[in-house]
Amino acid sequence: MQFSESLRIGIRSILVHKLRSFLTTLGVIFGVAAVIAMLSIGEGAKRAAVEQIKLLGTNNIRVNYVKLTGDQAEEAEKKFSRGLTYHDGQLIRENLPNVKGVTPVRFVETSILLGNKESTGRVVGTDEVYEWVTNFHPSEGRFICALDVADAKRVCVIGDEIRSELFGYRNPLGRRIKIGDTWFVVIGVMESKTVKEGKASVIKLRNINKDVYIPITTALKRFTDEDRPNSIEEIAIQVEKEEQVVPTSEVVKRLLNRTHKGVNDYEIIIPAELLAQSQKTQRMFNIVMGSIAAISLLVGGIGIMNIMLASVTERTKEIGTRRALGATERDVLIQFLNETIMISVTGGMIGITLGVVMAKGINLFAGWETVISLYSVVISFGISALVGIIFGIYPARQAAKMDPIAALRFE
């Protein structure tokens, strides 16, 4: 018998019992939908992590200030360690001449005003190197220069969102804004950068489009923190090559350990390592989710097998008749196997559609980034066909091995 004939027979018997066929496919539908949705979450999280890390720079090392509390804070005070300071940044620059760039970052909690309009932005004190270390450049005007830093000038470079917030479509260059109690001249506007603030984020990233950059010296002089003079929140270090990241971070650690006298009021973050870590976590997540999806597919497969076994029994007489009319064992086997594969593959296709819808839904309602990759669709489709073959072969063999005479007599 031709394969197309066998397909036609299969489609027929599926359509005869529409509801039953649909219920049979449900297991596969949910299984495949789960696989697609899980993989899309995993893929989305992976992509988000990669994007974030890229934003931090894989050639970069970040040293962050850590606020100590309780006993640790007391110990820090005893040892005169005052957290991360501007001095630490200079020390790193002097002692590690081979690093490409070192830049301090200080966040200033103060207001940004233009007339009566108050901005929701954040004031960041830094120096001319920041632009290069973070690979984040102005789209208009210029960034802070060495002279601005040396003279502690009252100039600022505003983020793209701050520009639209305060100036709308007007040209902000040369205009003055009030930061705290001081007037600053806008000398540049930063380019716009997409920052995903998804829930699956590995690292908390601030929205840099809302930053207002001022020279670090100005930030330290005009917005002095009485408890921690010269304090900064972050030092960003850029090295030439990715493989220098880890050894450089070791040196930085030793250096800071000495100046901070062993007080851990800072942490060293290596984006590349974070990436590796997050990928490892992601893999675990994928395995767990994959197993859950696989179990549901297994259950679906067993459901199909159960129904097919019942169907074989129910159609014993048909099998006997077909055999009497010239069907070989193989014809019968293929007929039933085809039916199972068609059920599971149809289920697979519905499942893929449902999975895509679910992924979009998760993205819409939970805010998680989801990415549906071609390979997840191919895998799901393949798995559903495989489920059909694995769980279809036994009932189909039962049908094929039936004694034609007994089958003909079956009532």
Place this chain on the structure above:
Amino acid sequence: MLVSVKDLRREYVMGETVVKALRGVSLNVEHGEFLAIMGPSGSGKSTLMHLLGCLDRPTAGAYSLDGTPVEKLGDVELSRLRNRKVGFVFQAFNLISQLKVVENVEVPLIYMGVERARRRELSLEMLQAVGLGHRPNHRPNELSGGENQRVAIARALVTKPQIIFADEPTGNLDTKTGHEIMEILQGLNERGTTIVLVTHEMNNAKWARRLIHMQDGKILRELRGEEIQRLKDLFQD
């Protein structure tokens, strides 16, 4: 010689007992014969028919169908033989309920590898021949018993087989319809189709030109022409 059977034996193992369904049957059937096989239940007549119809293989003995020795054939060859040379008509019609009448007739042609359009053509022709040309698209459950059996006959004939095995073809029908079915079979026989009828009704057996009477897996006696008529009269008395 169409059918040639020598000392055919068939044993079934049922648990620990061996059931001897056929205990050495020898039989020849010529082209164009109308043979009836009669006997009480358990006499082995169905077993004989299944063996002759290539649905089963004998435990011992030789069987050749139209010159092909059957007893050693594998599943594929046996299926092929059933498909090409044999037609079956069953007591319960054995139509596939989800298929239309014409599609039921097409089933053996599918296994023969006949292409779709030709299949439909042949099947419609055959339905016409059994007087159901006007109802090809009905489902079996929309037809009467007699009509169902006619569809089954059309199905048996569509491959132009050498021999038709009819197993109690009127068993599920009333007398009048049964008579009509027997008339169709006789008409076929008159046009040259060999027919082997398995029945326990003397009324049907009278249509045959030769009758073998089986008992306990053996042929008890063989009657021809006039003798059958006499036997029938005897039954009626």
